[in-house]
Amino acid sequence: MNPSQLLYTATHEWVYVSESGGEKLATVGLTQYAVESLTDLIFLELPQPGQQVQAGKPLGVVESVKAVSDIYSPVDGEVIEANTALIDQLDRLSQDPYGDGWLVKIRLTGSQLPSSLLDYEAYEKLCAESV
Amino acid sequence: MVHPTLFELSKPGCRAVRWPACDVPQQAVEQLLPENLRAEAPPPLPELAEPDIVRHYVNLSAANMCVDSHFYPLGSCTMKYSPKRNDRLAQWPEFATAHPYQSEESVQGILAILYSLQKMLAEIAGLEAVSLQPAAGAQGELTALLMASAYFRSRGEKRRLVLVPDVAHGTNPASAKMAGFEIVQIASSPEGLIDLTALSQRLDSAVAVFMVTNPNTLGLFEKEIGKACEMVHGVGGLVYLDGANMNAICGIAQPGRFGVDMMHFNVHKTFSTPHGSGGPGAGPVAVTAALEPFLPVPVVRETDGRYWLDYDRPQSIGKIRSFFGNVGVLVRTYCYLRTLGSEGLRQVAERAVLNANYLMARIRHILPVPYNRRCMHEFVATAAKLKAERNIAAMDIAKRLLDYGFHAPTVYFPLVVREALMIEPTETESKETLDRFAEALEKILQEPPELLHQSPQSRPITRPDEVRANREPVVVWKGE
Numbered sequence: 001m002n003p004s005q006l007l008y009t010a011t012h013e014w015v016y017v018s019e020s021g022g023e024k025l026a027t028v029g030l031t032q033y034a035v036e037s038l039t040d041l042i043f044l045e046l047p048q049p050g051q052q053v054q055a056g057k058p059l060g061v062v063e064s065v066k067a068v069s070d071i072y073s074p075v076d077g078e079v080i081e082a083n084t085a086l087i088d089q090l091d092r093l094s095q096d097p098y099g100d101g102w103l104v105k106i107r108l109t110g111s112q113l114p115s116s117l118l119d120y121e122a123y124e125k126l127c128a129e130s131v
Numbered sequence: 132m133v134h135p136t137l138f139e140l141s142k143p144g145c146r147a148v149r150w151p152a153c154d155v156p157q158q159a160v161e162q163l164l165p166e167n168l169r170a171e172a173p174p175p176l177p178e179l180a181e182p183d184i185v186r187h188y189v190n191l192s193a194a195n196m197c198v199d200s201h202f203y204p205l206g207s208c209t210m211k212y213s214p215k216r217n218d219r220l221a222q223w224p225e226f227a228t229a230h231p232y233q234s235e236e237s238v239q240g241i242l243a244i245l246y247s248l249q250k251m252l253a254e255i256a257g258l259e260a261v262s263l264q265p266a267a268g269a270q271g272e273l274t275a276l277l278m279a280s281a282y283f284r285s286r287g288e289k290r291r292l293v294l295v296p297d298v299a300h301g302t303n304p305a306s307a308k309m310a311g312f313e314i315v316q317i318a319s320s321p322e323g324l325i326d327l328t329a330l331s332q333r334l335d336s337a338v339a340v341f342m343v344t345n346p347n348t349l350g351l352f353e354k355e356i357g358k359a360c361e362m363v364h365g366v367g368g369l370v371y372l373d374g375a376n377m378n379a380i381c382g383i384a385q386p387g388r389f390g391v392d393m394m395h396f397n398v399h400k401t402f403s404t405p406h407g408s409g410g411p412g413a414g415p416v417a418v419t420a421a422l423e424p425f426l427p428v429p430v431v432r433e434t435d436g437r438y439w440l441d442y443d444r445p446q447s448i449g450k451i452r453s454f455f456g457n458v459g460v461l462v463r464t465y466c467y468l469r470t471l472g473s474e475g476l477r478q479v480a481e482r483a484v485l486n487a488n489y490l491m492a493r494i495r496h497i498l499p500v501p502y503n504r505r506c507m508h509e510f511v512a513t514a515a516k517l518k519a520e521r522n523i524a525a526m527d528i529a530k531r532l533l534d535y536g537f538h539a540p541t542v543y544f545p546l547v548v549r550e551a552l553m554i555e556p557t558e559t560e561s562k563e564t565l566d567r568f569a570e571a572l573e574k575i576l577q578e579p580p581e582l583l584h585q586s587p588q589s590r591p592i593t594r595p596d597e598v599r600a601n602r603e604p605v606v607v608w609k610g611e
Contacts, residue, residue, distance in 0.1 A: 037549065042601040065597040066543040068301070130549065 001098040003032070007074070007113065008123035012037075014098065015074040017113065024108040026075045030062065033127045035097050038064035041090040046082040046103060053079060053106060055114045060103065074117060077106040133591055134191055136608055137184070141177035147184055194591050196538045198406075202564050204490075206509045206541035206553025207300070207348060209378045209400035211483075216470070217403065217463040226462050231454040235439050241458060242438035246431045248415075248465045255377075255476070256394055256417035257385025262426045263415045263461055264452045268375060269302040271395030271414030272342075276310035277448045278393065278418065278425040279340050279369050285425075285446060290339035290368070296325060298349055298545040303342045303373055312339060319547060323349040323502035325359050334366045344373040345389075346380065346507035348545040348553070350487065360390025369393065369422075377401040378557070379484055379508035382477035393418040398464045411457040413464065427451045482558035483508040486565060490556050493569035497576050498528075501548055509555035511548050517576070518550050525550040527583040528575055534589045535571040 006014040012034035016027045035041070043063040053059045058070035059079070082104045086093050093101035118126065160169065179187075196203070203210035221227070229238055249261040265271040276293070283290050293307035296317050304314040315333050320326040325343065341363040345353045353359070360370045372386045372394035378401045380386075386394050395414045398404045404413070418426065428447045429440035440455070471479065484507050491500055491510045498512035517523040529539035529552065541553040556565055575583065587593055 040598045042598055063601075065601065067546055069546075 001027075001029075001102075003098055004120045006098070007117040007119060008126075009072060009074045009117065010126060011072045013072060013074050015113075015117065017075075017108070024111070025080075026077065026106045026108055027102050028059075028074060028104050028106060029102045030071065030093065030097050031123070032097050035094050035101075038062065038066060038069065040065045041094055044087050044090060044093065044103075046084060046087070047079045049079050049081055051079045053077060056116075071103065073106070075106055075108055075113060076110055077108040079104050080107050081105040134187070134194065137177040137179060137187060138175075138608055140179055140183060140187065143178055145178040145180050145183075147179060147181040196533065198538075201536060201538050202556075202560060202568060203538040204540050204554045204556050204568065205538060206350075206511070206555040207375065207544065208406065208541065209375075209397070209483075209508070209555060209557055210406065210538070211378070211400075211403050211557035212559040213403040213405055213463075214467070214470070217466040218405075220466045221459050221462040226459065229458075239438055241462075242431055242440070244462060244465050245455065245458070246433050246438050248461055248468070249431060251465075251468050252396060252415050253417055255381055255385070256374075256391075256396075257387030258391070258394070258417040259387075259420040260423040260426060260430075261415055261417045262430065263413065264427045264450075264456045265395065265414040265416060266452050266457055267412040268373075268395050268397040268400075268414040269306055270451065271416045272302055272306035272371070272373065273309055274414075274427060274448070274451050275371055275393040275395060275416045275418065276306055276312065276340060277451075278416075278422055279371070280310055280312075281425045281446065281448050282369070282422055283339055288336075288367070290337055292333075292338045294330070294333055294338060294341045294363075296343065296347065298323070298347050298547055299342060299344060300348065300373060300375060303344075307340070307342065319347075323347070323351055323547070325353050325355055327355055327358060327362070330359060331362060334362055334368070336366060338363070338366055338368040340369045340371050342371045342373060343391075344376055345386070346376045346509075348376075349502050349511050349548070350376075350379075350506040350509040350553075350555075351502055351504070352379075352507055356389045364390065375400060376508060379480055381480050382473055382475075383480050387417075387419065393422055398460060402464045402467045404460045404463045404467070411460050413457050413460045415456075415461075429455065431455075479558050480508075483556075486556040486558055486560060487554075489562070490554060490565045490569065493565065494554075494572055497573060498552060508557070509553060511545065512552045512554060513548050514550035514552060522580050523576070523583055525552050527580070527586065528552065528572070530594065531575045531578070531583050531586040532571060533587040535575070537568055537571060 001016055006016050008014050012031045014029050014031050018025050041062065041064050045061040047059050053073040055073055055076050057073055059073040060071040062069050062071055083102050086101060198210050198212055225240060229241055245263055249263060252261045253259060265274045291313050292315050293312040294315050294317050295303045296319055298319055307314050317329050317333060318326060345356050347353055363370050369392040370390055372391040374394045374396045377396060381401055393416060395416045398413045399406050424446040425448055428442045428444055428450055432439055432441045487506050487508050487510055491506055498514065500510050500512050514523060514525040514528060525542045529542045532539050543551055544553055
């Protein structure tokens with residue numbers, strides 16, 4: 001994924017929306033900034049396929065040597081796939097958060113994306129401004 | 132050097148104790164226990180002589196950094212010096228040998244102390260009633276939230292939400308979840324305080340409790356606390372104060388007077404009882420008169436000069452701890468409070484705040500403090516710029532401080548500050564100690580980053596593999 005073409009949450013998730021067969025599919029991951037801030041990752045919990053998720057509500061948990069953090073869903077929908085291979089290979093998440101390190105794929109329920117999502121520039125600005 | 136375990140030191144046949152000959156009739160174990168309950172072989176216990184055992188533990192304890200050996204500015208933990216006098220008094224046989232099954236008549240002295248402690252804590256809290264039962268601060272949180280739940284049930288109200296600021300201690304959402312609530316996180320304002328607009332947006336009739344820490348974990352006094360409490364009360368919710376930071380305000384501000392309905396005390400922080408390692412603790416809760424009927428049983432009461440344990444409380448949430456809480460710790464709390472009195476307690480808070488502000492002023496030119504205004508008992512500095520420019524992380528500074536003979540501050544908390552170093556000197560440290568600490572930080576930041584990455588250099592263990600320790604913990608020794 002090219003980070004400049006993704007949308008972002010203020011809680012450091014990225015989302016890429018594609019369309020196939022009339023359905024909208026969102027791929028979700030953690031940003032480079034997030035994985036760098038978390039430092040060494042220890043555990044990852046992802047939702048099961050079939051689970052309903054809501055924008056702004058937790059869909060998983062990531063734990064590093066520093067902290068345990070919820071991963072928030074950027075969109076409303078149903079999880080259709082979780083990248084469970086990551087759970088035992090957290091290096092892949094640290095090293096390639098926009099590619100191999102994707103977390104879940106979600107089938108969107110609505111046609112609209114939440115208006116709170118940020119584009120690349122706005123997200124970069126948010127990271128630069130954070131204390 | 133890593134200390135060998137007792138198992139590794141073991142030498143077959145070594146003995147610390149020789150038992151006298153048995154003077155009662157003996158029976159073979161085969162006659163006493165059926166085969167399925169008998170182990171095939173005795174457990175492989177280590178065999179050592181007494182001096183070797185004593186040296187093992189003394190050397191281990193010397194490898195530890197504690198407040199009796201080192202300055203320990205571990206933010207959020209209030210690592211003040213615990214006066215030995217309180218330990219000595221709690222070890223009096225009148226306290227230490229009392230048994231919880233003794234009759235009320237035979238423990239009137241202890242009950243009088245507990246009763247008096249309830250009163251003192253209620254006054255410090257500015258609230259009506261106290262339970263001494265919870266065994267720790269987090270159990271105090273859970274107890275209060277269960278009481279809130281019972282309170283709303285008694286009123287026929289269904290409220291499912293607990294609001295928690297993003298700078299809260301992790302125990303707050305954990306306790307709320309355990310008590311069956313859903314957690315809503317409230318973002319802080321750019322000043323690092325409660326954002327009243329963000330709070331008001333989440334306030335409605337589903338809100339049960341707003342949990343707040345004041346001063347908050349950034350070491351800042353919540354200036355709008357009165358208004359925030361009013362807003363929560365406006366929708367029928369309750370305000371819970373996480374009392375972890377009472378050291379900054381005890382004897383000066385009573386939480387009940389700024390609108391708090393319930394709170395806990397961390398007696399090991401504020402009132403100098405020993406900091407655990409999982410040992411006995413106490414997290415008394417104080418509540419308003421409206422919540423009093425829901426306190427756990429028993430509550431210590433007094434009638435005509437006689438103290439008794441009240442179990443007959445129909446609306447109580449029940450028992451949350453065996454017997455009467457951790458009485459030994461509560462006796463230490465009582466001794467601390469009686470020693471200081473109300474004037475002394477106020478001085479504790481004033482000096483804790485003075486020490487923190489002095490240290491902040493000494494070091495903020497080298498470690499910036501993002502929420503930079505007068506702090507309370509602690510402050511949060513950041514190594515973010517050092518990390519970006521010189522690859523020196525908060526963790527590197529923390530680890531190097533050990534080589535200078537200081538325990539590290541809390542790092543990476545609260546989460547809203549990047550590369551956070553949370554520093555709490557407490558009131559029991561002298562200006563000289565604070566100066567030495569500031570000078571050590573100045574020296575460390577002039578050292579090459581590579582050296583810091585390889586620190587500590589003077590401790591038995593340098594940099595453990597934290598990822599592996601978390602993912603593959605070895606918690607039981609199983610031999611080579």
